[in-house]
Amino acid sequence: xxxxxxxxxxxxxxxxxxxxxxxxxAVTAVASALVIFLAALPSFAGRGIIEELIFVFYMAAxxxxxxxxAGYAGLVSVGQQAFVGLGGYLLFALTIMAGIDxxxxxxxxxxxxxxxxxxxxxxxxxxxxxxxxxxxxxxxEVYRLVFAQFRQLGGGTGTSLGPDITNTVFGIDWVKSMFxxxxxxxxxxxxxxxxxxxAVGTISLVYFILRSRLGLALGAIRDxxxxxxxxxxxxxxxxxTIYVIVxxxxxxxxxxxxxxxxxxxPDAAFSVLDWTAYVIVIVVIGGIGTIEGPLLGTIIFxxxxxxxxxxxxxxxxxxxxxAIAVMLYAPKGLWGSVVxxxxxxxxxxxxxxxxxxxxxxxxxxxx
Amino acid sequence: MALLETRGLTAFYGDFxxxxxxxxxxxAGETIAIIGANGAGKSTYLKSIAGLIRGAADSxxxxxxxxxxxxxxxxxxxxxxxxxxGRRLFPxxxxxxxxxxxxxxxxxxxxxxxxxxxxxxxxxxxRRNSASTTLSGGEQQMVAIGRxxxxxxxxxxxxxxxxxxxxxxxxxxxxxxRHIKAAxxxxxxxxxxxxxxxxxxDRIYCFQEGRLSLSGRPSELSREQIHLAYFGT
Numbered sequence: 001x002x003x004x005x006x007x008x009x010x011x012x013x014x015x016x017x018x019x020x021x022x023x024x025x026a027v028t029a030v031a032s033a034l035v036i037f038l039a040a041l042p043s044f045a046g047r048g049i050i051e052e053l054i055f056v057f058y059m060a061a062x063x064x065x066x067x068x069x070a071g072y073a074g075l076v077s078v079g080q081q082a083f084v085g086l087g088g089y090l091l092f093a094l095t096i097m098a099g100i101d102x103x104x105x106x107x108x109x110x111x112x113x114x115x116x117x118x119x120x121x122x123x124x125x126x127x128x129x130x131x132x133x134x135x136x137x138x139x140x141e142v143y144r145l146v147f148a149q150f151r152q153l154g155g156g157t158g159t160s161l162g163p164d165i166t167n168t169v170f171g172i173d174w175v176k177s178m179f180x181x182x183x184x185x186x187x188x189x190x191x192x193x194x195x196x197x198x199a200v201g202t203i204s205l206v207y208f209i210l211r212s213r214l215g216l217a218l219g220a221i222r223d224x225x226x227x228x229x230x231x232x233x234x235x236x237x238x239x240x241t242i243y244v245i246v247x248x249x250x251x252x253x254x255x256x257x258x259x260x261x262x263x264x265x266p267d268a269a270f271s272v273l274d275w276t277a278y279v280i281v282i283v284v285i286g287g288i289g290t291i292e293g294p295l296l297g298t299i300i301f302x303x304x305x306x307x308x309x310x311x312x313x314x315x316x317x318x319x320x321x322x323a324i325a326v327m328l329y330a331p332k333g334l335w336g337s338v339v340x341x342x343x344x345x346x347x348x349x350x351x352x353x354x355x356x357x358x359x360x361x362x363x364x365x366x367x
Numbered sequence: 368m369a370l371l372e373t374r375g376l377t378a379f380y381g382d383f384x385x386x387x388x389x390x391x392x393x394x395a396g397e398t399i400a401i402i403g404a405n406g407a408g409k410s411t412y413l414k415s416i417a418g419l420i421r422g423a424a425d426s427x428x429x430x431x432x433x434x435x436x437x438x439x440x441x442x443x444x445x446x447x448x449x450x451x452x453g454r455r456l457f458p459x460x461x462x463x464x465x466x467x468x469x470x471x472x473x474x475x476x477x478x479x480x481x482x483x484x485x486x487x488x489x490x491x492x493x494r495r496n497s498a499s500t501t502l503s504g505g506e507q508q509m510v511a512i513g514r515x516x517x518x519x520x521x522x523x524x525x526x527x528x529x530x531x532x533x534x535x536x537x538x539x540x541x542x543x544x545r546h547i548k549a550a551x552x553x554x555x556x557x558x559x560x561x562x563x564x565x566x567x568x569d570r571i572y573c574f575q576e577g578r579l580s581l582s583g584r585p586s587e588l589s590r591e592q593i594h595l596a597y598f599g600t
Binding site: 213216217219220222223224226227229230231232233234235236 | 417418419438439440441443444448449451455456457458459460468469470471472473514515518
C-alpha cells in the first residue's frame, strides 16, 4: 500500500506516504468494539430487532458496493439487481439441486457471480455514461427473463426453500442449544451473523482497496482518465477488476437475502426498485464517493422506512423528495457536507506526506 | 535503427481525418519539434504515439517494435511518457503525490528522482504539500513535466508546454528542457511557440492540415520556408 507510491529511493530520503491519522486509530478501536457488541447482540436482543438489523446490514453492504462502483470507479450501474438476483438464484440452485450447505452456498454464489460478471462486463463496458447505465439495466432484465425459464427453480412464479434446507444450516444446532431458541429464531441468528460479516466485510474491502495501489489508480482515473493512462494506469483493467469484485460481493449479499426470506421469484429477485433504486437513494443521501456516506444513508433510509412506511405511497414520495432536496442543496450528500464543513474523516483514504527529520538535508546531499 | 519512428501514420476522429501519412523519426538522445498552426494535427500526432489514439500497429515503432495499436498504459511502461496538453494534474492529490504517481506504471533506473526533479524546479519544492490546484500555471506545468520524468522515460512527449504562460515562465521551462536533454532523455516537443522550440531542437517537422509540410535542421531552414510551411501562404 505504502510502497505503491513511495519507492526505495524515497524511503532513504525520509519521505513516506501515509493514509492513517491519529483519529483513524480511535475510529478503528470504536468500530471494533461496536462490531463485537453487534456480534453479541443476539444473546440479549429480541428476534424483531435481529430481523430489522439483518435488513440494515445487507442494505449497508449493497450501498457500499454500489458506492465503490459508481462513486469511485465511475461505473454508474442501474443493473446491480442482476447480481442480487443471480446470487439469490444460485443459492437456491446450489442448496436444492446440489445439496450444498447454505452458508457454503453463499460464498460459492459470490464466486459464481464474479465469473458471470466477466462476460457481462465485456458487453456493458462497450457503453459509456448514460448508455452504460441503461445497458446494465437491460442486462439485468435479461437475467430476470432467463431465470424465469428454469422450471426446476419455479419458473416465473418462483419457489421456496424447504425447512429441510433452512433448518439444517451449518451451526444451527449449536445456536439452538447456546441461545435456547427454536429453529426459525436460530436461523435468524445465523443470518444475522452472516449479514454482519458481509457488512463489515464490504466496508473493510472498500477501505483496503482505496488504500491500495488499485485505490491510487481509481483516484487518478476519477481525476482524469487520459492523464491516468499516461502514468501507466490501465483504466479498462482497473474498472473491470472493481466491477468483478463488486459483483462477487453483491452476489453474496443476494444469496444471504434469499436465504433469509427463503422464497424467491424472478420479479422480486431482479427488482430494480429494491436492489438498485433504494441503494442509489441511500448513497446519494449519505454522500457518494465516501465510505461514511453510504453508512449514514442506510441509517437515514432505515429510520424513514421504519417511521413512514405506514403512510403507503406518501413514503415513496417523501423519499424521492428528500433525495432531490439533497441533490440540490448538498450535492455531495449529508456526509459530504460534514466533511466540507468540519473536515472530519472516519476512514481516511487520502494519502498524506510524512516528512521525517533530516529529510531536507539528505536532499541537499543528493543534490 | 531509430528510437522512435512513425511511418504512414494516419488518425481519424470519426469520419474526420486528422493525419495523412506522417513519417517522422527520432534518434536516441535527439530532440525534435513538431510545429504548426492550430488544427494542424500536432496533438493528434502526439496522442497517437502515446497510445491515447490507437491505429495500425505498424504505423508507430519504438525500439523496432510496433506500438501503434498498443494501450497508453503499456506504452508508458515501455518508456514513453507524455506531458499532456493542459497539464492534467490530479486535483485530489498534492504536488508531491502528483510527482510520485508518475511512477505508477514504470519504475526504471535513470537520472531522474524526486530530488533531481526538485533540483530542476526549485519553485515547486517549496509547494510540495500544497494542493496541485493552488499552483500557478507555470508551476503546474513544472509538476506535469516532473510527473512524466520521474519514471525515467526513454522518450518524453511534451504537448504545448508554453500554452497560456508568460514569456519569462516559458523561458524557464525551456531552460529545464535543456537540462533534460543533457541528461540523455530524447524528446518530442509539440509547440506553437516556434522560436523557443527551434532553439532546443535538433530537427523540426512542420505540420499543415494533417500533412507534413516541411522538415529539416533548424540551421538549414530559412524563416521564409518555415513561414510558408506553417501558414501555407
